[in-house]
Amino acid sequence: MSKPERQTALFLKPNRLRQRWSPVEAFYITKQARGVDFAREALDADVARKAFPAWPREAQECLAVLGDEALTQLVQQLTRTHAKQKAGTSLTAYIDRSFVRQVHQLFFQLLEQEVDFSWYHQTINPKTGNHLTISCKVMRQAPELRFKVDKTEAGLELIPLVKVETEFEFLSEFQREYFFLFRENSYWLLSMTDYQTLQWLAANDPAVYADDPAGFSEHVLKRLEPDYTIEMGAVLNKDIVEVEPTHAIYLSEISGSFLMLTPRWNYDGFWVEGEFKLTEEFNRNGQVYVVKRNRAAEQAFHDKLQSLHPNFAKQLNGVFNLPFAEAKKKHWFLKVYHRLLEENVELLGMELLRTFRYSPFPPETQCDIIKTIGSSLHIQFSLRFGGETIPLAELQKLLLAGVKSVLLKDHSIGVLTEEWLSRYSAIIKHGKIKGAELIVPQWILLGLKKEENSDSHESESTGDAATEGSYALRRAIAREWWEKWLHWQSAETALIPVPSIVKAVLRPYQQKGFEWISLLSEIDAGACLADDMGLGKTLQTICFLAHRQEAAGTDLRLSLIVCPATLMHNWRMELEKFAPTLRSYVYHGSSRDMEEFRSSGARVLITSYGTLRSDIETLQVVNWDAVVLDESHTIKNPSAQITRAVYQLKATARVALSGTPVMNNTFDLYAQLQFLVPGLFGQPEFFRKEYAHPIDRERNEEKVQALKQLTAPFVLRRTKQQVATDLPPKTESVMWCEMSPDQKTIYEETKSQIRDSIFLNIQQEGIGKSKLSILAGMQKLRQICAAPALLKDSGLVQADSVKIEVLMQELQHTLRSNKVLVFSQFKGMLHLIGKACQQAGLAYFHFDGETPPAKRAELVEQFQAPDNEVNIFLISLKAGNTGLTLTAADYVFLVDPWWNTAVQQQAVDRAYRIGQTKNVFAYQMICKDTIEEKIIELQERKRALSQTLVPDDESFIKQLTEDDLQYLFS
Structure with missing residues (x-):
């Protein structure tokens, strides 16, 4: 009988990480006459020595620390560390994160060992569906991860791509278990950064921003761009930049011996250099810009640079260099420097040069107010380093190019310090140069950086920017004004009385605002x-x-x-x-x-x-x-x-x-x-x-x-x-809306027809028996005020709704970051508003009387959640006027107010109730010169007679007199 033949290998099972066990076990394959037997054993130091006796000691130890026993001790150690550190994250999250990172590191150390062994794993037999144990491969080279953005019917989609060999493939074609990526019988190990990125994406679904390009860019792409290539294709709108380039030279030093001049071109803020290409593509915070390069302009500038020195004619790689001695000979570099500045060529990198030494002289500045003409200050400005004065026009060009140093005649570099820049840079950049004069609007002095002791000198020419700024303010603007300005900034007492003709008491911040405009x-x-x-x-x-x-x-x-x-x-x-x-x-x-x-x-x-x-x-x-x-x-x-x-x-x-x-x-x-x-x-x-x-x-x-x-x-x-x-805790206002001519025409024609019909009914049957026709007529006019399309009349649908126009203006711009409740009595109006929100790219929640109670509760819970980014909630007035807590909202719009103010107040109080920590603003949207305005006025009349509010529509009709109806339909 032949002796059994035994082989030792490693068994890979990544899903063991879910229980915080090792993904690796010792694996024994025993071949006997009756077949092959498999056995697995958890790793520890003894097992590593027994299973792999030929391995060096270091390799055996590496395998042992990746075993179950060592990893159990690791979890215990992490638990103690978490308790000592009082970490902000939960114990489970802390251990999971640290545990995976440690295992990832240990696994890579195992792969780096110079030993021979085989890998096995378990898979599913596609023919029988049974588990199948076979050999596999674990690749040492980490795959490369990148992303692609595509646009589908559902909106923007982020597609992860991975390269494991020569081409990028969809990540979805692989399976992933923690940092293991596998397909068929091959495994690859993601880098820890890639693993964490994919975990982040799994927890923060980019599909949330599918219809929000700005949010997609801000919350998804911005997170990925620093570490990954992102293929945008034609998904996001591309801005074409087609302008004349601004020429520039980047100055640098090579090997401490050569001065290098690299031509660059600035296309409206985008820098390009190197070999010419027809277009260059840039991604800035999710927006794609395509720069069309100008071959003729770039070549002309290149040729001009090449003509500056005989040595350049032989240099054909697009950049130019000179030995330092050549650059200084006969003041070549100094002459070229000034010539290029005169030709509006930007010079970059000056402050990084080392061979051209720094000037020992600090910048000496003189800033004198010559005269004031209108609101403009005429300033005599000069900057010197030692005995050399820098031309004002040259200085302005340098500052506009972002250069913070000046090349002087002795080949030294004069440095413009941060203190100097904070004092003078703004007025030079924003000023107009006329000879030796700098002309700036006097208002710029209000925005200059304040300095201490700015009022301690009266000298007209002090060389101190703060003092000069203070002097200029006193010279160009009356001292009394300056004192009032300082008083307004620091004092709480009123500076300017509210005019006597104003019938209002201003809140403190409103008083400040009125005074500020006046000053x-x-x-x-x-x-x-x-x-x-x-x-x-x-x-x-x-x-x-x-x-x-x-x-x-x-x-x-x-x-x-x-x-x-x-x-x-x-x-x-x-x-x-x-x-x-x-x-x-x-x-x-x-x-x-x-x-x-x-x-x-x-x-x-x-x-x-x-x-x-x-x-x-x-x-x-x-x-x-x-x-x-x-x-x-x-x-x-x-x-x-x-x-x-x-x-x-x-x-x-x-x-x-x-x-x-x-x-x-x-x-x-x-x-x-x-x-x-x-x-x-x-x-x-x-x-x-x-x-x-x-x-x-x-x-x-x-x-x-x-x-x-x-x-x-x-x-x-x-x-x-x-x-x-x-602020008071709740502010209620009327938002007046002016109907368009088309909407107004529809309203007046309909009102005339309704009025004739109603008063004929009243004449024949009396008010009591005409209540249904009265309510129906009012309803129809209110629908036209809301949106003519609500009447479903083919002749009216084309008229726009002023209320939707005004509401969308607020939701899109003024209140984009606020939580807003929008109430309407008409379900159709909510759908029209929802459609307008969709067209504007605004996400919203919606429910009305047909929404099941469980769904309502779910929507309310989502809206109230601190991390919810859906800011708009469209609610039917009667379905949402009681039983809801929506304190996440701070703005409420009543699109079509009605007589029953109690119902409206209950709707507003969905936001204004216990738990609300913000001030609530509620707006009734009223169309001017319509039944809506008259209802408000009638409410005030009735309220003056009785403090009780009308509880329902029927009681409302009972209280109306014929005179009231004449007024409402006038």
Whole structure:
């Protein structure tokens, strides 16, 4: 009988990691006459020596520490460590993470051992379905992970790809157990980074952002981009960049012996170099940019560089170098340096050069105010290093290119220190150069960095930027104003009294806002009030207009308010409410008449952006005392017709109102600031290059802070959280809506038909028996106010809904980061709003009377969850007016208010109840000059007679008189 033949191997079973056991066991294959027997044994030191006696001791020890016994001790050690560290994560999460990391490291150490052995594993026999034990391979080379973004019917999709051999394949074609990737009989080990990334994706499903490209970019791509290649293809919209390049040279040193000049080209903020390609593609925070390179321009610049020195003619690899001695001979580099600056070539890398030594002289600066013309300061500015003065134009070019050093005539480098840059960089970049003069708007001085002891000197030329800045403010702006400005910043007491004609008591933050606008207007600077929705931007502005009028005495001062057409009536109503003597005139529609406005005695003209654009020739000839732009982000595009029209207006004071002055990107600010403080931010190209591109594309924090510092005096934003102590717990307001001509026509025609029918019924049968027709008629008119499409009449469907337009404006822009409840009595209205949300890319929850109770509870729980990112909840009024807690919301919209205010109040109180920690703002959306407005007025009349509210529709009808009906349908 033959002796059994025994072979020893390792058995791989990755799913043992789920129980925190070793994925590896000793494996014995015994061949006998009757067949083959398999046996497995947990690893420890004795088993490692017995199973692999020929292995070196180090390899046996490596195998032993990967056994069950050693890993059990590891778990015990991690438990003790967690207790000592008092780690913020749970014990289970801490052990799992640390355990997998340790096993991953040990497994790689095992693979690195110089020993021969075989691997086995267990798989499923595809023919029988039984377990099958066969040999397998474990590859030493880690696979490469990358991602692809695709667009499907469901939206954006993130597809992981992996390369295990020569080509990338879909990760879904492999199976994965922890960091083991396997297919058929082969295993690969993911790197720990790749494993953790895939775990993160499993826990944070990218599909949540399938319909939200911005969220997909921010929450998914931003997390992956630093570590992985991401194929975008044509999925996201590609911005084509096709501009003339700005030429630049990057200076560097090679081997401590050569000066290298590398040509680069700047295409609107995107840098390219090297071998020419027709296009270059860049991914900036999920947005893809395709730069079209200009071969002729790049070649011409290359040829120009090649002609600068005889040695360059032989250098054909696209870059140029010279020995240091050659670069200094006859001041070659110095001459070339100045020549290139004169030709607007940017020089990069100066501060990294070492052979061209640093100048021992610190920068000496002289900054003298020569004169003030209007709002512009004329400054004599000079910078010296030792005996050498740097030309002002050259200095500005260097700073705009981001260079922080200057090449001097003795070949040394003058360094512009961070302290010097913080003091002078902004005024030089933003100034206009005229010979030796630097001309800057006086307003820039408000945004310069404050320095200590800035009021300690009176000298006109001190060489100290802070002192000079303080002096310039005293020189260009009255000292009294500066004292008031400091008082406003630090004191709690009122600085400017509320005008006597204003019928309102301002909250402390509103008083501050009114004073701020007024103070800036005293130095001819505009103000952008960017408070959260509901904090009273309109009231603060009315106080400012009243203050201007009160200061004028008997002089006639005219003010212009420009706003979206849907807000014109709001302004008229607010002016009538808070400043009734400050009469207003709505200049809009076919009957608009400037002569009528002039003869009416009104002091405030209210118009829409569309009317302003059409009638700019009429409106630009008026010398307005103040121009107010409501929803000022409307002029975010400086080249748009409406923006150009706004710039033509003559105004002493300028105010912009917007809860979202930056809607899409930083450049949105430019046009608004150009209206408020003309010239402060130069031409659009300057603002884009200096601020917008670095901030939006590169997330450059230095530029963010620089822009914030300069704009802070002119943009005032307070959130609800910041002023919570000044707010009542619940603020209820009416949001007036002005119907379009088409919607208004439908309303008036329908009202006329209903009125004739109702009063004929009343005449024949009396009010009591006509209640159903009365309610039906009211319902029909209310539906038209909400959306004509609710009537399902083919002749009405085409008319737009002003309420959906106004609501979407708020949801898309002003309230994008707030939780909002939207109530409507009409299910069809909720569906129309939902459709508009889908078109705008806004996620929402929705339920009405047909939604099962269990589903309602599930939606409420999701909406209330702290990590929920769905901010909009559409709810039918009767289905959602009781029994719900929705305290995550802080804004409530009642789209179609009705007589029964108790039901409406119960709906509002879904958000305003125990557990609410935020201030709640509730808005009734009312169409002007409709039955909705009349119902509100009738409510007030009835409430004056009785403190009890009408509980239902039937009681409501019983209380109506024929006079009431005449009023409602008038």
